Amino acid sequence: MVGQLLLGLSILVGLHELGHLLTAKLFGMRVEKFSIGFPPKIAGFQWGETEYSIGAIPLGGFVKIAGMVDESLDTANLSSEPQPWEFRSKPAWQRLIVMLGGILVNVITGIIIFVALVYSNGETYFSRDQVLQHGIVAYEYGEAIGFKTGDKILDINGQAYQSIAELSSGSALLSENGYYTVDRQGETIKISIPRGFINSFNSEEAFSKFIAIRFPFKVVAVDPGSGAEAVGIAAGDKIVAINGQSINYFDEMQAALKEVPNQTVQLVRQKGTVIDTLAVPVTAEARIGIAIEPLIQPVKKEYGLMESLIKGTSRAFGAVIVNAKALGKMFTGEVSAKNVSGPIGMAKIYGDQWDWVKFWSITGLISMILAFMNLLPIPALDGGHVVFLLYEMVSGRAPSDKFLEYAQKVGMVILLALMVFALGNDILKLIF
Numbered sequence: 001m002v003g004q005l006l007l008g009l010s011i012l013v014g015l016h017e018l019g020h021l022l023t024a025k026l027f028g029m030r031v032e033k034f035s036i037g038f039p040p041k042i043a044g045f046q047w048g049e050t051e052y053s054i055g056a057i058p059l060g061g062f063v064k065i066a067g068m069v070d071e072s073l074d075t076a077n078l079s080s081e082p083q084p085w086e087f088r089s090k091p092a093w094q095r096l097i098v099m100l101g102g103i104l105v106n107v108i109t110g111i112i113i114f115v116a117l118v119y120s121n122g123e124t125y126f127s128r129d130q131v132l133q134h135g136i137v138a139y140e141y142g143e144a145i146g147f148k149t150g151d152k153i154l155d156i157n158g159q160a161y162q163s164i165a166e167l168s169s170g171s172a173l174l175s176e177n178g179y180y181t182v183d184r185q186g187e188t189i190k191i192s193i194p195r196g197f198i199n200s201f202n203s204e205e206a207f208s209k210f211i212a213i214r215f216p217f218k219v220v221a222v223d224p225g226s227g228a229e230a231v232g233i234a235a236g237d238k239i240v241a242i243n244g245q246s247i248n249y250f251d252e253m254q255a256a257l258k259e260v261p262n263q264t265v266q267l268v269r270q271k272g273t274v275i276d277t278l279a280v281p282v283t284a285e286a287r288i289g290i291a292i293e294p295l296i297q298p299v300k301k302e303y304g305l306m307e308s309l310i311k312g313t314s315r316a317f318g319a320v321i322v323n324a325k326a327l328g329k330m331f332t333g334e335v336s337a338k339n340v341s342g343p344i345g346m347a348k349i350y351g352d353q354w355d356w357v358k359f360w361s362i363t364g365l366i367s368m369i370l371a372f373m374n375l376l377p378i379p380a381l382d383g384g385h386v387v388f389l390l391y392e393m394v395s396g397r398a399p400s401d402k403f404l405e406y407a408q409k410v411g412m413v414i415l416l417a418l419m420v421f422a423l424g425n426d427i428l429k430l431i432f
Contacts, residue, residue: 019105113364115312226289342422380411
């Protein structure tokens with residue numbers, strides 16, 4: 001979990017800072033330091049004019065460009081005449097490209113990752129047609145807004161969807177006056193998405209409390225010593241009724257068994273063309289000792305290179321749009337600031353198991369979010385420098401070095417406060 005986070009951040013931070021380094025060197029600026037991680041330095045080497053190092057605090061990185069007021073607050077040489085190799089001596093448009101270099105590299109990295117994932121893995125999902133055929137199972141959060149098990153979701157916000165995952169996507173949950181259109185036993189109803197409903201989805205586990213597709217099933221294995229084994233239930237059998245209640249879907253069997261813990265049920269079993277009735281004991285946990293397999297399979301869709309390029313790019317920028325919406329709604333109070341996560345929360349998203357597809361999916365997402373966050377107009381972030389450079393290009397006057405120095409200090413205080421807040425959120429989630 002921590003290893004995956006450190007690897008992902010190291011890749012993204014290294015590429016981000018490399019974007020600054022390459023654009024700075026392109027315009028003849030002297031790059032004094034390139035670091036992945038913050039001091040103290042644990043390893044490094046000198047190559048040409050630049051010292052390359054790895055810092056002990058793996059939560060960021062930096063590039064120190066001569067003649068630039070940055071987070072190092074090294075202003076000792078700024079009182080002297082600007083030298084040709086310094087940042088401050090270059091035209092504003094070149095300095096602007098240098099400040100955007102890291103952001104552009106993160107955007108390109110995110111796009112490449114998403115395109116590669118789409119091209120190599122395609123998509124696997126339960127489709128709208130399957131939802132309309134079988135309906136959904138409504139769990140805690142789904143029932144809270146009005147869904148019922150068996151509902152067939154026709155659309156979201158009046159638009160048809162492709163996969164069931166879209167129904168709980170950020171773009172859906174953040175939509176203004178959002179709603180689902182549902183077919184409930186032949187009656188069409190509208191289920192509104194409550195304001196702030198997205199706050200319920202503050203962890204990966206939370207999505208399992210919303211909705212899922214209903215599925216018919218068959219037995220694929222029987223637990224040794226279980227009641228099911230004792231009465232002869234075997235792999236390939238189908239359960240068609242319990243205590244006179246017809247069973248078509250797995251959730252129906254679960255609900256029927258939960259009503260009779262520690263009792264014996266009359267279970268109708270279909271084995272091939274033979275149908276018989278068995279008396280099966282139910283455990284206190286409402287189980288009879290079988291493993292099941294769904295009788296519907298998700299849709300598997302593959303894409304060519306051009307299709308992957310379009311879809312992967314759309315996914316990458318879709319992540320930015322969702323985060324921008326969430327940030328905007330955070331200021332209005334609709335999205336809780338408690339959803340802000342720090343390094344602990346990010347590590348939990350990666351999970352305990354090493355899955356390369358999941359690793360690159362999360363890393364691609366973080367790359368796009370880093371690009372977006374770095375573009376925010378906060379001093380000490382790239383976006384803060386961009387704002388000052390745009391002011392200089394429009395007005396023809398550069399802010400003073402003293403102003404930039406104070407702006408950097410203010411920005412660093414803001415960033416430190418945000419980091420403390422995010423880490424505090426992580427700790428509170430662990431405790432509660």
